[in-house]
Amino acid sequence: xxxxxxxxxxxxxxxxxxxxxxxxxxxxxxxxxxxxxxxxxxxxxxxxxxxxxxxxxxxxxxxxxxxxxxxxxxxxxxxxxxxxxxxxxxxxxxxxxxxxxxxxxxxxxxxxxxxxxxxxxxx
Numbered sequence: 001x002x003x004x005x006x007x008x009x010x011x012x013x014x015x016x017x018x019x020x021x022x023x024x025x026x027x028x029x030x031x032x033x034x035x036x037x038x039x040x041x042x043x044x045x046x047x048x049x050x051x052x053x054x055x056x057x058x059x060x061x062x063x064x065x066x067x068x069x070x071x072x073x074x075x076x077x078x079x080x081x082x083x084x085x086x087x088x089x090x091x092x093x094x095x096x097x098x099x100x101x102x103x104x105x106x107x108x109x110x111x112x113x114x115x116x117x118x119x120x121x122x123x
Contacts, residue, residue, distance in 0.1 A: 002026040002098050002112040009094060009117030012086055016121070020081040022096030022114060030054075030074040032100050036081045037107055038092035038119075048094070049081060050104040059104055064090075086121045093118050 008020040022034065035050040049070035050059040058070050067086075072079040079096055093116040102109030 002029065002032065004096050004098060004112055004114035006094065006096050006114040006117040009119045011120045011122065014086060014088055014121055014123050016086050017082070017084045018086065018119060020083065020094055020096075020117060020119075022079040022081075024077045024079075024098065029077040029098075032098040032112075033104060034070075034072060034079045035097050035099070035104060035107075035110060036070060036079075037095045037097060038090075039095070039116075040092040043092075045095070045107050047105045047107070051079065053100075083119070086119075088121045088123045091119060091121050 003025045005023050012018055031053055033052050036048040037045050038048050039045040048061055048064055049068055051070045051072050055072045067084050069082040095116045096114045097110035098112040099110040
């Protein structure tokens with residue numbers, strides 16, 4: 001089992017920044033790729049960013065490329081999502097998730113999920 005706990009969400013004005021953290025406990029975290037997803041009210045959960053287990057490769061949704069940066073520190077069992085130039089359409093609950101097989105973009109391949117952290121961007 002892997003337990004994931006997100007933090008760092010909040011209310012920010014359009015154009016502002018936030019940094020989300022996802023701290024893992026349980027099994028060896030460095031064995032798992034990690035993704036950030038988000039879900040807005042009435043919408044499906046969507047992929048935001050992902051990072052491989054060794055932190056070599058990162059992936060981003062087109063909607064956040066150039067604004068968000070995912071990184072991980074396996075020594076601290078932590079994955080970060082730096083979010084800059086935030087827009088009202090970024091408002092959602094953000095989840096981190098871990099997987100060890102399967103595609104990186106689909107939530108169906110992720111085995112473990114955090115409880116989510118709310119991000120609200122005001123215009």
